[in-house]
Amino acid sequence: MRDRQTHELLANVVAAFVGAEFDQVPELVQRGLTAGLEPQVLLDDGLVAGIREVGEQFRRGQVYLPEMMLAAEAWQAGIDLLEPLMAGRPVQQVKGKVVIGTVKGDIHSLGKNIVTTLLKTAGYDVVDLGVDVPASRFVAKAVETRAEIIAVCALMTTTMPQQKEVIEHLLAANKREDFYVMVGGACTTQEWAAQIKADGYGATAADAVALADGYLNRLKRS
Amino acid sequence: MLSNLEIYRRAATGEICSEKDYDLKRFVPAVRSLVRKYGVEYDPETPVPSDDNLADRVWEAGRELILQVGVYCVDTERIIRFEPIELDQAIAQAPREVVVGFGQFARRIPVRRPESSIAPFFSLGACGGPVSSDEVFMSLTQAYAELPYADAVASPAMTHVDGLQIVAGSPLEIEGCIRTVLMTREATRRAHRFGLGIANTVATGVRSQGHIAGNAVAAHPCDLMEVGHTADLKTDFDGMSKIAYMQRQGRTILGGTGVVIGGYAGGPAGAAISLCAYHFFAILVQRASIVHPYVSHFRFQTAANRDVIWTTSLAIQASTRHSNVPILQSGVYSAGPATGISLYEEAAMAASCVAAGGSVEVGPTASATRSDYLSPMEPLFAAEVGRSVVGMSRKDVNVLVRKMLDQYEPRLEAPPLGLRYQECFDMESRQPRAETLEHYRTARAALREMGLEFRDPPYYG
Ligand code: B12
Numbered sequence: 001m002r003d004r005q006t007h008e009l010l011a012n013v014v015a016a017f018v019g020a021e022f023d024q025v026p027e028l029v030q031r032g033l034t035a036g037l038e039p040q041v042l043l044d045d046g047l048v049a050g051i052r053e054v055g056e057q058f059r060r061g062q063v064y065l066p067e068m069m070l071a072a073e074a075w076q077a078g079i080d081l082l083e084p085l086m087a088g089r090p091v092q093q094v095k096g097k098v099v100i101g102t103v104k105g106d107i108h109s110l111g112k113n114i115v116t117t118l119l120k121t122a123g124y125d126v127v128d129l130g131v132d133v134p135a136s137r138f139v140a141k142a143v144e145t146r147a148e149i150i151a152v153c154a155l156m157t158t159t160m161p162q163q164k165e166v167i168e169h170l171l172a173a174n175k176r177e178d179f180y181v182m183v184g185g186a187c188t189t190q191e192w193a194a195q196i197k198a199d200g201y202g203a204t205a206a207d208a209v210a211l212a213d214g215y216l217n218r219l220k221r222s
Numbered sequence: 223m224l225s226n227l228e229i230y231r232r233a234a235t236g237e238i239c240s241e242k243d244y245d246l247k248r249f250v251p252a253v254r255s256l257v258r259k260y261g262v263e264y265d266p267e268t269p270v271p272s273d274d275n276l277a278d279r280v281w282e283a284g285r286e287l288i289l290q291v292g293v294y295c296v297d298t299e300r301i302i303r304f305e306p307i308e309l310d311q312a313i314a315q316a317p318r319e320v321v322v323g324f325g326q327f328a329r330r331i332p333v334r335r336p337e338s339s340i341a342p343f344f345s346l347g348a349c350g351g352p353v354s355s356d357e358v359f360m361s362l363t364q365a366y367a368e369l370p371y372a373d374a375v376a377s378p379a380m381t382h383v384d385g386l387q388i389v390a391g392s393p394l395e396i397e398g399c400i401r402t403v404l405m406t407r408e409a410t411r412r413a414h415r416f417g418l419g420i421a422n423t424v425a426t427g428v429r430s431q432g433h434i435a436g437n438a439v440a441a442h443p444c445d446l447m448e449v450g451h452t453a454d455l456k457t458d459f460d461g462m463s464k465i466a467y468m469q470r471q472g473r474t475i476l477g478g479t480g481v482v483i484g485g486y487a488g489g490p491a492g493a494a495i496s497l498c499a500y501h502f503f504a505i506l507v508q509r510a511s512i513v514h515p516y517v518s519h520f521r522f523q524t525a526a527n528r529d530v531i532w533t534t535s536l537a538i539q540a541s542t543r544h545s546n547v548p549i550l551q552s553g554v555y556s557a558g559p560a561t562g563i564s565l566y567e568e569a570a571m572a573a574s575c576v577a578a579g580g581s582v583e584v585g586p587t588a589s590a591t592r593s594d595y596l597s598p599m600e601p602l603f604a605a606e607v608g609r610s611v612v613g614m615s616r617k618d619v620n621v622l623v624r625k626m627l628d629q630y631e632p633r634l635e636a637p638p639l640g641l642r643y644q645e646c647f648d649m650e651s652r653q654p655r656a657e658t659l660e661h662y663r664t665a666r667a668a669l670r671e672m673g674l675e676f677r678d679p680p681y682y683g
Binding site: 061064065066069070073104105106107109110114156157158159161162186187188189 | 245246250352379381387388389390391395426428429452453482483484485486488489520521523588590591592593
């Protein structure tokens with residue numbers, strides 16, 4: 001049985017996420033550590049439980065992108081406190097690494113940010129290259145960071161060809177087999193993804209997570 | 223009013239701030255606290271609100287928002303700040319009632335107020351919806367220009383130049399932009415309405431060089447050019463370059479002010495406040511003579527979602543009660559042509575906008591996913607409905623819009639794709655095919671049943 005104080009503290013961490021009082025999260029984690037709580041407990045029943053709740057709120061349409069992004073930052077701040085105390089063990093079970101960006105010529109960022117946040121909260125290490133990203137940068141960054149997945153976002157008819165460019169750059173570098181490539185963004189479709197031989201297409205950010213999970217399962221099996 | 227150069231000076235010398243900090247540490251908390259401070263609450267039961275006090279609070283909150291956070295310049299990573307007196311001067315000194323088009327077809331965009339009995343202005347067209355070929359471009363744009371209620375046309379986005387796919391930022395984009403204006407003008411001539419203005423001249427263009435090329439080579443001084451922004455209350459050198467060009471030429475700017483519900487502004491209340499802040503942004507930063515709000519939703523790709531209707535209608539009421547700069551709302555929809563649903567979406571969007579004091583632009587489906595999923599029917603229908611609600615009270619329009627929402631709201635989760643222009647219309651005669659006509663007749667009958675009295679006889683059929 002957990003004592004009342006522990007129980008209350010963990011509940012407060014979750015409540016800080018749910019109530020969008022994100023500034024409080026690192027403070028509460030620190031208080032927990034000072035009170036002698038196990039880092040693993042603070043992680044599982046505090047940070048992870050809290051961010052899951054925010055994910056649920058998002059799915060129910062109760063909170064929006066800013067809450068998701070702020071929650072992810074608070075979560076990271078909490079992890080940064082726990083990490084040095086975990087004696088070399090990685091704090092989070094990172095499922096895999098994703099390099100994401102919006103293609104060259106395109107500065108639409110909101111959808112990409114939502115995908116990034118959902119992937120992060122689902123346990124992925126996400127490298128966000130931002131917007132207006134040339135095809136070669138996707139490839140270079142994925143190679144450099146040893147990512148498994150490249151997620152390419154485009155919102156306009158005249159920038160969709162840049163998604164194809166990413167695939168062609170991978171082929172030219174003889175690295176197409178090294179990465180899963182998923183595409184998405186308002187004007188893209190399943191047919192387009194098939195036409196350019198991407199590994200998958202997602203209409204929503206939740207689809208992006210499902211696709212990523214699928215790829216990693218396949219990797220594990222092979 | 224502050225000059226364009228002064229805005230640039232502030233962008234070059236203002237407080238340094240990272241973009242992420244501006245978004246998450248300045249903009250987001252400011253919007254949230256203003257929602258609370260001004261007691262702005264979304265009421266889904268009243269998609270078209272009629273509470274003047276609420277509209278005035280939203281306006282004040284929007285004014286306070288831009289004073290608090292300023293405008294972010296992405297290229298200099300600095301904040302452009304304003305003083306209260308500068309905002310008041312902008313509202314007092316902004317241009318009003320600009321003319322679009324020339325000769326016989328010159329049209330004034332009127333200053334309207336909520337429940338105004340002045341007829342709105344209609345910009346009808348593909349408005350950036352992509353088309354696959356020059357043939358579709360010409361027939362479709364001629365069909366738009368022929369619509370009797372079109373006060374201006376909005377051009378489609380070309381996807382190919384002589385069979386080569388246009389890539390943003392490439393030389394093909396320049397060529398595509400120039401052809402877009404030339405072909406749109408030719409379409410107005412074929413429609414025997416030469417002189418009709420082109421709103422948003424070069425929808426094909428993504429970058430300023432394309433827009434400037436299209437305007438410099440092919441546009442008339444009385445055509446409009448849209449200037450956008452990056453995200454919430456942000457500007458960049460690309461947009462500022464277009465403005466510099468347009469101002470030098472004495473041309474009219476359509477200030478696109480887009481807020482995404484579910485984005486940084488949060489829910490409908492925050493989005494409405496943010497849209498009012500954008501009114502000042504449009505006048506001062508974009509140097510707009512017409513404000514062009516386009517609200518979208520992070521889940522639903524339409525201007526006719528309930529949250530979007532409330533947000534836009536409220537913000538337009540707020541703006542038109544306090545400013546003389548006319549509003550041209552962008553009205554995209556989610557279901558494709560010849561599905562019936564798109565007609566109800568457009569009807570609800572147009573009715574709520576007109577009752578709020580705005581004028582209407584009807585464009586493509588919101589995500590503009592596939593080429594040629596466009597038709598003149600949606601813009602026509604929006605205009606017919608918009609004209610019919612002129613002078614009606616917001617309360618009555620609210621009742622009407624709720625009935626319209628009943629018709630389509632459940633279907634917004636998975637809107638049907640519909641048909642291509644060449645499938646739902648005859649490209650040569652530019653007339654609707656039988657099935658398309660049937661949707662139109664059914665929708666008109668349904669709206670009459672809901673209590674709407676059409677001002678005009680049906681245009682088609
Ligand atoms: C907001 C917006 C803008 C804002 C962007 C702000 C920002 N920083 O993001 C601004 C004002 C900058 C803008 C500018 C322009 N825009 Co714009 N914009 C939009 C709008 C209204 C909403 C986009 C959005 O954020 N939606 C909400 C997010 C959450 O949805 P989403 O991006 O689709 O993402 C979701 C999914 O697609 C998916 N997803 C996204 N990415 C990925 C990636 C992967 C791998 C996966 C699996 C899934 C996935 O998950 C997300 C969450 O569920 C759309 C219309 C629309 N309704 O889509 C037009 C739209 C995309 N824009 C358009 C245009 C034309 C432009 C401009 C050229 C306008 C102009 N003439 O200046 C400029 C171009 C600027 C540039 N160089 O990029 C057109 C494109 C038309 C076309 N077919 O080419 C659209 C479709 C509007 C239209 N109907 O005409 N725009």
